[in-house]
Amino acid sequence: MIRKYRYLILRRSLQVSLMFLYFAGNAWGFTFLQGNLSSSLLLGFIPLSDPYAALQMLVAGAVLSSDLLIGVLIITLFYISIGGRAFCSWVCPINIISDASNYIRRKFGFNKIQKKQPASRNLRYFVLFLSLILSYFLGLSAFEFISPISMVHRGLVFGMGFGYGAIVIIFLFDLFVLKNGWCGHICPLGAFYSMAAKFSLIKVAHDAQKCTACMECKDVCPESQVLFMINKESIPVLSGECTSCARCIEVCNDDALNFTIRNFKGEKNET
Ligand code: SF4
Ligand code: SF4
Structure with a gap:
């Protein structure tokens, strides 16, 4: 609880x-x-x-x-x-x-x-x-x-x-x-x-492999547009509009969302 x-x-x-x-x-x-x-x-x-x-x-x-x-x-x-x-x-x-x-x-x-x-x-x-x-x-x-x-x-x-x-x-x-x-x-x-948050080091990361598409995270997120990758891609929430409230992490029963230290190199390779 x-x-x-x-x-x-x-x-x-x-x-x-x-x-x-x-x-x-x-x-x-x-x-x-x-x-x-x-x-x-x-x-x-x-x-x-x-x-x-x-x-x-x-x-x-x-x-x-x-x-x-x-x-x-x-x-x-x-x-x-x-x-x-x-x-x-x-x-x-x-x-x-x-x-x-x-x-x-x-x-x-x-x-x-x-x-x-x-x-x-x-x-x-x-x-x-x-x-x-x-x-x-x-x-x-x-x-x-x-x-x-x-x-x-x-x-x-x-x-x-x-x-x-x-x-x-x-x-x-x-x-x-x-x-x-x-x-x-x-x-x-x-x-x-x-x-300012566009450059921040700590981000929420999504693991699409673990996601069961319950969409609880999108339901509680105050900026749900930033979670466009849910059940699609394993990428971090890069939008500065994420408030780092961590509600998505808390409600996810599948451990598909967590805080992570940003990997700028990896992001470059993805693009
Ligand atoms: S940390 Fe908060 S604002 Fe950011 S994606 Fe999760 S629920 Fe949304
Ligand atoms: S600064 Fe305060 S009032 Fe403004 S968006 Fe953030 S939480 Fe809301």
């Missing part, structure tokens, strides 16, 4: 622990992790900065401090190594909300009623581009200004404020309007990390 949810338990533990550490840093002055998801300080001296937030600031005309640039470098290298969208499924608090909507959708068969999705998943790349254009013309970090991620995170750490509203809106939107609506279609931060 625990094996079936091992990664989910780890993800939730990490998400809640990080929120607690941020809260403790703010409320009680703990120095382990202070700040917010856009910019924080680890152990009181290691800067960690969201590269997308920094990019918006740069486009808006701000001069970036050396601390901020070091923080961007650390976070970029970290997510390039483990998979950019690991931020989404292992850190971002919105993921808990979108997973909850997804779960209810599956349980009540909403996905069978709404077979066709009314919007393209590429919309998020347009929102990303638009946020940079707006940052340039408005002279401020446009997405940071309205980001539900920041609202929910700041709400949890500093007191809810608009955070409740953001939680309810995303939950209902994902539940009734669009499957994986916010994270899979709109969020520009997810789109940004999808682009």
Whole structure:
């Protein structure tokens, strides 16, 4: 039973622990992790900065401090190594909300009623581009200004404020309007990390020999388009849109999906 949810338990533990550490840093002055998801300080001296937030600031005309640039470098290298969208499924608090909507959708068969999705998943790349254009013309970090991620995170750490509203809106939107609506279609931060994840070292690999085509993995995957190879080819999930949530690995009873270290040489030979 625990094996079936091992990664989910780890993800939730990490998400809640990080929120607690941020809260403790703010409320009680703990120095382990202070700040917010856009910019924080680890152990009181290691800067960690969201590269997308920094990019918006740069486009808006701000001069970036050396601390901020070091923080961007650390976070970029970290997510390039483990998979950019690991931020989404292992850190971002919105993921808990979108997973909850997804779960209810599956349980009540909403996905069978709404077979066709009314919007393209590429919309998020347009929102990303638009946020940079707006940052340039408005002279401020446009997405940071309205980001539900920041609202929910700041709400949890500093007191809810608009955070409740953001939680309810995303939950209902994902539940009734669009499957994986916010994270899979709109969020520009997810789109940004999808682009970074193209180069990541850790990937989910599929073994078509072991696959019995039950399609449970596609059913739970929040980005099921990335699993096009299921029961067809033994190749890794190379799309940066995979969130490394590992739900596909957990639900596969045939051990046909697992994390693997990427073999760039082998990929070249395959093409
Ligand atoms: S897509 Fe955006 S809101 Fe969703 S988990 Fe990723 S960063 Fe958070
Ligand atoms: S392919 Fe697997 S790890 Fe990637 S998003 Fe889908 S369920 Fe999660």
